[in-house]
Amino acid sequence: MIAVTVHGAQGRMGRLVTELVAATPDLRLAALVTEPGREQAVGSFHATLPLVGQERLGEVAPAGGVIVDFSLAPALGGLLRGAGAAEAPLVVGTTGHGAAQLAQLQAYAARHAVVLAANFSVGIAALQLALELLARALPEDFQAAQVETHHRHKLDAPSGTARHLAAAWERARGGGAVTTHALRLGGITGEHAWTLADDEETLVVTHRAHSRRAFGRGVLPAIRFAAAAAPGLYGLSDVLATRGGP
Secondary structure, three states: OEEEEEEOOOOHHHHHHHHHHHOOOOEEEEEEEEOOOOOEOOOOOOOOOOEEEHHHHHHHOOOOOEEEEOOOHHHHHHHHHHHHHHOOOEEEOOOOOOHHHHHHHHHHHOOOEEEEOOOOOHHHHHHHHHHHHHHHHOOOOOEEEEEEEEOOOOOOOOOHHHHHHHHHHHHHHOOOOOEEEEEEOOOOOEEEEEEEEOOOOEEEEEEEEOOHHHHHOOHHHHHHHHHHOOOEEEOHHHHHHHHOOO
């Protein structure tokens, strides 16, 4: 059984991961971690576990267990210190990391398995593969643009997923940056729509998440992958290729 610590447990995705892990027989919910100063006793936030501050991550995360991170980019330093103390593999879904922070994650991955993904939706992983194929297959006159839409509470714009998809297209296609528009409206869970067009034809490819649970479909396979993998920095495509899907 794999022990799992949820870092960023009070957030939307942290709550979902907590629920998913607790309902999965081969995983054990071991600890719930939030930012300093927001600790809560057993029975307040969770029925059987206390909510502890990040400064105690290294104490409460079981040695060798997996830490799942859905927090904010500025929390990375504390996450890596605590994870290092527990010698823990990481599953990281937090977005917005700068170049220096990504270098820190790469350095941590030299000693531990790290699965890093901007989005743990299986459909987004498939969309990326499709975009990479289209980038190589479509004539050079085709232009690409994407519109991403999320709920009004989402802070980053464009989303980490939108930036990740654009980067995948740009690597496969070459040339300039993809135009990306971000909309923040109501309670929309998440949508990424790509339009590819030249003077003669238009192709539209869209991924739409029906609920937040779509973003959790790759998390459980990622936890199992990280627990068994050699040190290295992996993406969701590595997880799905090895495990054959969620």
